[in-house]
Amino acid sequence: MASMSVRVGGLPGIRRLPAYLGVLRHLREEGLETISATSLARRAGHPAAVVKKDIEMTGAAGKTGVGYELDSLVADIESFLGWNNPHEAFLVGMGNLGTALLGYDGFRSHGLDFVAAFDSDPEIVGRTVHGVTVLPLGKLRNLSARMGIRTAVMTVPAPAAQPVADLLVAAGIKRIWSFAPAAVSVPGDVVVQREDLSAGWAELLVRSRQVENGSG
Amino acid sequence: MASMSVRVGGLPGIRRLPAYLGVLRHLREEGLETISATSLARRAGHPAAVVKKDIEMTGAAGKTGVGYELDSLVADIESFLGWNNPHEAFLVGMGNLGTALLGYDGFRSHGLDFVAAFDSDPEIVGRTVHGVTVLPLGKLRNLSARMGIRTAVMTVPAPAAQPVADLLVAAGIKRIWSFAPAAVSVPGDVVVQREDLSAGWAELLVRSRQVENGSG
DNA sequence: TAGATTGTTAATCGATTAACAATC
DNA sequence: TAGATTGTTAATCGATTAACAATC
Numbered sequence: 001m002a003s004m005s006v007r008v009g010g011l012p013g014i015r016r017l018p019a020y021l022g023v024l025r026h027l028r029e030e031g032l033e034t035i036s037a038t039s040l041a042r043r044a045g046h047p048a049a050v051v052k053k054d055i056e057m058t059g060a061a062g063k064t065g066v067g068y069e070l071d072s073l074v075a076d077i078e079s080f081l082g083w084n085n086p087h088e089a090f091l092v093g094m095g096n097l098g099t100a101l102l103g104y105d106g107f108r109s110h111g112l113d114f115v116a117a118f119d120s121d122p123e124i125v126g127r128t129v130h131g132v133t134v135l136p137l138g139k140l141r142n143l144s145a146r147m148g149i150r151t152a153v154m155t156v157p158a159p160a161a162q163p164v165a166d167l168l169v170a171a172g173i174k175r176i177w178s179f180a181p182a183a184v185s186v187p188g189d190v191v192v193q194r195e196d197l198s199a200g201w202a203e204l205l206v207r208s209r210q211v212e213n214g215s216g
Numbered sequence: 217m218a219s220m221s222v223r224v225g226g227l228p229g230i231r232r233l234p235a236y237l238g239v240l241r242h243l244r245e246e247g248l249e250t251i252s253a254t255s256l257a258r259r260a261g262h263p264a265a266v267v268k269k270d271i272e273m274t275g276a277a278g279k280t281g282v283g284y285e286l287d288s289l290v291a292d293i294e295s296f297l298g299w300n301n302p303h304e305a306f307l308v309g310m311g312n313l314g315t316a317l318l319g320y321d322g323f324r325s326h327g328l329d330f331v332a333a334f335d336s337d338p339e340i341v342g343r344t345v346h347g348v349t350v351l352p353l354g355k356l357r358n359l360s361a362r363m364g365i366r367t368a369v370m371t372v373p374a375p376a377a378q379p380v381a382d383l384l385v386a387a388g389i390k391r392i393w394s395f396a397p398a399a400v401s402v403p404g405d406v407v408v409q410r411e412d413l414s415a416g417w418a419e420l421l422v423r424s425r426q427v428e429n430g431s432g
Numbered sequence: 433t434a435g436a437t438t439g440t441t442a443a444t445c446g447a448t449t450a451a452c453a454a455t456c
Numbered sequence: 457t458a459g460a461t462t463g464t465t466a467a468t469c470g471a472t473t474a475a476c477a478a479t480c
Binding site: 226228229263265266269279280281282 | 446447448449450451454455456
C-alpha cells in the first residue's frame, strides 16, 4: 500500500482542501446532504476541473448524476488530511503571532491541539494564555519525551529560528510548522513547513499592478 | 512599457522574493557587498536555478564572474515588489490575528503601513492597539475617501467576509488581503489575495506522512 | 427517457531543472 | 590566464484545463 502513494493533484491540491472543507462543513450545518463538484467549486472559488481532481486525490467517491454525499466527502477529506484525529503540539514563541495562533479555536477542528507553549522571555513564562501555561524553553525536551509530542509550531524571530529548530529536533519533534522568517536546516526525517506571511503581500501588490496595467 | 509585462517566473517566483530580501538585508547589515545566486540560494533554502530565474524576473543585473551588488539587488527587488514606497492600509477585524498583524513591525519595511483599524464590536472600538485607534466600521467609508486609502487587510470570521468585502469595495478599496476563511466575490478591478492559514498545516501533515512512508 | 454528474483521458500551459556559452 | 558567475536556452516535469464517455 505504501507504494501506491498519491501522485495526483499534488501539493497545490492539498493546500486547497481546507477551503473545500470549510464550505462543506458549513453546508452540512445548513442541512444539505449532497453536493456536486461544480457547486463546491463555485462556493470555494476554484475551477470545477480543479475541484474534481482534488477530490479524486482524496479517494472520495461520488454518485454519477447526483454528486457527493456531504458526510462521506467531509470524512474522506478529513481522513486524507489526517484531521480526523488530534495532533498534540507545542507552540514555541509567544509573541503577537504565537498568541494569535494559540487563540484560534478553528485549529481544534483541524486536528491541531496545543498542549503547551514555550518562550525564552522570563517576563512571559508562567503566564496563562488562552488556557495554556507558558513554560521556559528548558522544559521542552523533557516534556516532549514524557508526552510523546512530535509536532511543533514555531513563531520566533529570524535569529532564533535555527537554535529553536535544533532544540526541537533534539527533543524528538518530527514536524515543524515554522512562521519564522528564516530558512532552517534539519535532518531528513524531520519535515519543516515554512510559512512566509510576506509572500501573500508581495503577490497582492504585483497582481494588483498587473490589473492596473490591464494585463491581468 | 505596459505591454512588456513580466511573464517569467510567475506567481511562485514572486512569493519567494520576500525570503530573498530577508537574507539580503541581513547580509547587508553584516557588511557584505556582493553575493552570488548560488550563495543566496543556499541561505534562502531554494535551488540556485530558481533563484536565478526569480532575480531575472525583477530585472536586476549582476556582474559575470562576481555576482550581484547587494545594495542594488535589494533596491531592484523592493522596487519590483513596490515595497520601496509605503502603502497606507486599513485593517478590518481586531481579533487575535488582526491584533497580531497590526503589531508586526516587519510590515513597515515591506511597505505596509496601517493607518487605521476597524471592528464591529463596541467593546473593542475606541481602544488603542499597537498605537492605532480602533474605529467603528461605519467610519470606514468616509475615512477612506478622505485619506485616499486603496488597500485593506481583512481579518474577520467567515460569515463577515462577504459583507465586509462589499463595504470595502463601496469605499473604493482596490486591494484586499484577506485572512477570512471564505471566498468573496468582488468587481474585476478589485484584487483579493486570499490567505488560508490552514493550507500549510494540511501540507505539513501530508508531507510528513509521505516521509514516514519513505516515498518522499 | 432526459438531464445531470462523475471519473477519466488528452491537450495545454507554466514552472522547474539542467546545462553551458559568454563574460568578467 | 584560471576560476567563477551571469544570463539564457532547451528539456523535463507537473498542474491545469477542456472534453466526453459512462453512469445514475
